[in-house]
Amino acid sequence: MASAFKQLFTQMIEAGGDAKGLSKAVSGQQIKVQVKESTPHFLVSDGFFFVPAYFTAEAVAQFRTRSPNVSIEGLAGKIIQIQKWNLEMRRVDSNQVWTSYAGLEVRLIVQDFRPRLSDPSPQNCHPTNLFRDDEFKTTIQHFRFQQAQAAAAKANPTLAPLNGNKAGVN
Numbered sequence: 001m002a003s004a005f006k007q008l009f010t011q012m013i014e015a016g017g018d019a020k021g022l023s024k025a026v027s028g029q030q031i032k033v034q035v036k037e038s039t040p041h042f043l044v045s046d047g048f049f050f051v052p053a054y055f056t057a058e059a060v061a062q063f064r065t066r067s068p069n070v071s072i073e074g075l076a077g078k079i080i081q082i083q084k085w086n087l088e089m090r091r092v093d094s095n096q097v098w099t100s101y102a103g104l105e106v107r108l109i110v111q112d113f114r115p116r117l118s119d120p121s122p123q124n125c126h127p128t129n130l131f132r133d134d135e136f137k138t139t140i141q142h143f144r145f146q147q148a149q150a151a152a153a154k155a156n157p158t159l160a161p162l163n164g165n166k167a168g169v170n
Contacts, residue, residue: 003048004031005130008087009106013143017089017104031082034121038076041099044108047122049130052099053082055110067115079119084112101131101140 008026015021033044033053043050055072063072086109094100130136 003130004046005049005051006133006136009051009130010136010139012087012089012106013104013139017106017143019087022087031085032116032119033080033082034125035075035078035080036127038073042072043099044080044082045125045127047125048127049133050127051106051108051130053108053110055113059110059112062112063115070115070117075115077121079116079121080113081116082108082110082113085110099129099131101137102144104140104144105131 008022011022011026012019019027031046033046036043036045036050042053042055044053060072088107088109090105090107091103092100092105094103097105099105
């Protein structure tokens with residue numbers, strides 16, 4: 001069994017950081033996750049890796065309306081079902097944002113979710129930060145290399161030959 005977050009976040013980076021490049025099979029799916037931590041950061045886990053979850057104001061308001069007796073902080077260690085979500089890529093200072101690598105963070109934006117308080121939490125689950133996974137870091141490095149290549153090609157178009165010959169001919 002593979003990590004859902006690793007597959008999803010890798011697909012986002014391979015799509016050039018554009019969420020529209022995610023396959024249709026995954027982009028509309030609900031995600032069932034365990035809340036690893038709810039404060040000071042809200043971290044969710046797929047059982048292998050954890051990533052931060054960023055909630056829209058509407059998602060928080062809907063949660064408070066549906067579950068007035070449960071606080072968001074009280075979800076630590078519980079299961080939640082993310083009904084509607086999106087991914088976005090941001091440039092960040094990796095010295096300040098520890099859920100990033102090489103100045104990039106892929107964010108899980110939660111637009112709607114429901115607690116699954118009756119679902120049992122997995123035992124002995126010790127997920128790690130996705131942004132510390134060697135394979136995922138290599139994916140980010142490859143993306144950054146491609147971006148640098150594209151910027152260099154745009155900034156330095158093929159120079160005209162100095163000896164009067166046609167380009168590419170010696």
